[in-house]
Amino acid sequence: MRKQFTATALALVCMVMFAAQSSTALSVSATVKGSLPSLLVESSACDYTGGTHFWSLNDSGDPSIHRIADDGTLTKTITITNANNRNWEEITHDVNRNYMFIGDFGNNNCDRTNLKIYRIPYPNSASPSTMTADQICYSYPDQHRFPSPWMNFDVEAFIHFGGQLFLFTKADGSAIGYTKMYVLPDAPGTYVAMLVDSFYTNDRITGAAISPDQSTVCLIANTRIHLFRGFTGNDFFHGNHTLISIQGGWTQKEGVTFGSNNEIYMTDENSGGGNHLYYVDLSPWVPAQSVILGTENVVKEPAVAYPNPANAMLTINLKRDLADASVSISDLTGKIVYNSPITNTSTPFHIDTATLPQGIYFYRIYSEGKEVQTDRILVSH
Numbered sequence: 001m002r003k004q005f006t007a008t009a010l011a012l013v014c015m016v017m018f019a020a021q022s023s024t025a026l027s028v029s030a031t032v033k034g035s036l037p038s039l040l041v042e043s044s045a046c047d048y049t050g051g052t053h054f055w056s057l058n059d060s061g062d063p064s065i066h067r068i069a070d071d072g073t074l075t076k077t078i079t080i081t082n083a084n085n086r087n088w089e090e091i092t093h094d095v096n097r098n099y100m101f102i103g104d105f106g107n108n109n110c111d112r113t114n115l116k117i118y119r120i121p122y123p124n125s126a127s128p129s130t131m132t133a134d135q136i137c138y139s140y141p142d143q144h145r146f147p148s149p150w151m152n153f154d155v156e157a158f159i160h161f162g163g164q165l166f167l168f169t170k171a172d173g174s175a176i177g178y179t180k181m182y183v184l185p186d187a188p189g190t191y192v193a194m195l196v197d198s199f200y201t202n203d204r205i206t207g208a209a210i211s212p213d214q215s216t217v218c219l220i221a222n223t224r225i226h227l228f229r230g231f232t233g234n235d236f237f238h239g240n241h242t243l244i245s246i247q248g249g250w251t252q253k254e255g256v257t258f259g260s261n262n263e264i265y266m267t268d269e270n271s272g273g274g275n276h277l278y279y280v281d282l283s284p285w286v287p288a289q290s291v292i293l294g295t296e297n298v299v300k301e302p303a304v305a306y307p308n309p310a311n312a313m314l315t316i317n318l319k320r321d322l323a324d325a326s327v328s329i330s331d332l333t334g335k336i337v338y339n340s341p342i343t344n345t346s347t348p349f350h351i352d353t354a355t356l357p358q359g360i361y362f363y364r365i366y367s368e369g370k371e372v373q374t375d376r377i378l379v380s381h
Contacts, residue, residue, distance in 0.1 A: 026094060026285075027245040030278040034072025034269060043267040043275070044156065045091040046255030047100070054277070055123070056255060056267055057088050060107060065091070065123070067344070072277045081133045083118050089156040089254070090207065092165070093150040094186070095214065097122040101115070101186070102133070107154040108172070110149035115139065117158075117165065119188065133187040135167070136317055141192050151175045156254060157208035157219060162234055162304045162317050163348060167193065168219060170204045179205050179219070181237065183307050186207070196307050199237040201226055207256040209264065216286055218264060220256045225264075225287060232375050242285050262286035298349060302372050303365050309380035312354040314363075316343040322367040327351070329363050329377075337361070351380050 087106025231239030255267035268274035
């Protein structure tokens with residue numbers, strides 16, 4: 001499913017993986033917690049604050065975020081004074097809630113050249129009623145026509161993971177089927193997003209969230225939920241995929257957030273029977289973990305490496321303090337092509353991969369001379 005495949009090969013691989021990994025005849029009920037306030041006429045995002053509150057927003061015209069209680073009532077509004085709401089579609093945050101990210105990347109006609117993400121300090125009950133935002137501006141490396149006849153450059157879903165932002169497309173027209181995944185830095189600036197993977201969801205993805213322990217990625221469409229678990233690093237689409245239908249009538253569900261590691265909340269727009277806050281129990285498919293929101297996440301592995309595939313640079317984030325840490329990279333023959341100590345485990349460690357030939361490699365993390373992790377990476381120029 002990597003981007004260097006031909007289109008035909010990509011289609012075949014994605015369909016085979018979709019058929020092999022998806023579960024069939026799975027469904028779940030969505031319990032209505034409350035009706036959204038009339039001010040939220042088109043709720044396109046949902047972000048759990050902890051306790052009994054959530055942040056949401058309108059998808060156009062209103063440059064504000066709105067806090068609602070778990071029964072749907074409005075409790076606070078913050079206006080972003082230097083922002084324009086062209087088409088806000090999603091909210092996410094880093095694992096420690098230092099920042100909130102607001103995605104102004106709705107692109108139904110695939111004609112936008114002003115895509116951006118706003119970054120603000122994560123708000124709380126003491127935050128002022130107005131804030132200013134940093135801006136992350138970007139473009140897509142594979143879009144060359146505006147508007148594009150291939151309708152797969154609309155994004156309504158993203159998550160923060162490992163110091164980066166991962167964006168998921170909502171395909172339309174003849175492009176429906178494949179959800180592309182792009183990656184961006186989480187710092188202000190102007191970038192060309194990196195296309196890192198795609199998956200045959202056969203859905204128009206409208207929201208995304210990652211669990212507090214970082215072990216489950218959830219993508220939603222209007223009537224279905226896609227769960228990815230058991231992945232390595234940021235290789236979400238090669239984890240175990242579970243497809244779950246949402247029982248009941250159709251509504252335009254666009255916001256999703258985790259309340260715990262196996263519980264999600266959703267919001268929908270005020271169309272049809274919508275404009276509600278919903279609760280969904282995922283415990284039949286996702287085990288609970290002893291994690292408290294807002295605290296350091298539980299770590300299954302000591303490090304994550306990204307992007308994968310890597311082009312000019314591979315970054316390794318150590319997820320816990322390791323004594324006498326080091327990293328090596330070997331090719332498929334077992335030959336070590338890179339080896340280095342990691343003297344500072346609290347900051348990202350960067351490896352130059354620009355001179356490595358394209359292909360599959362393995363990185364190994366060591367602590368006090370003992371191998372503590374091995375994972376596959378792909379170098380693609």
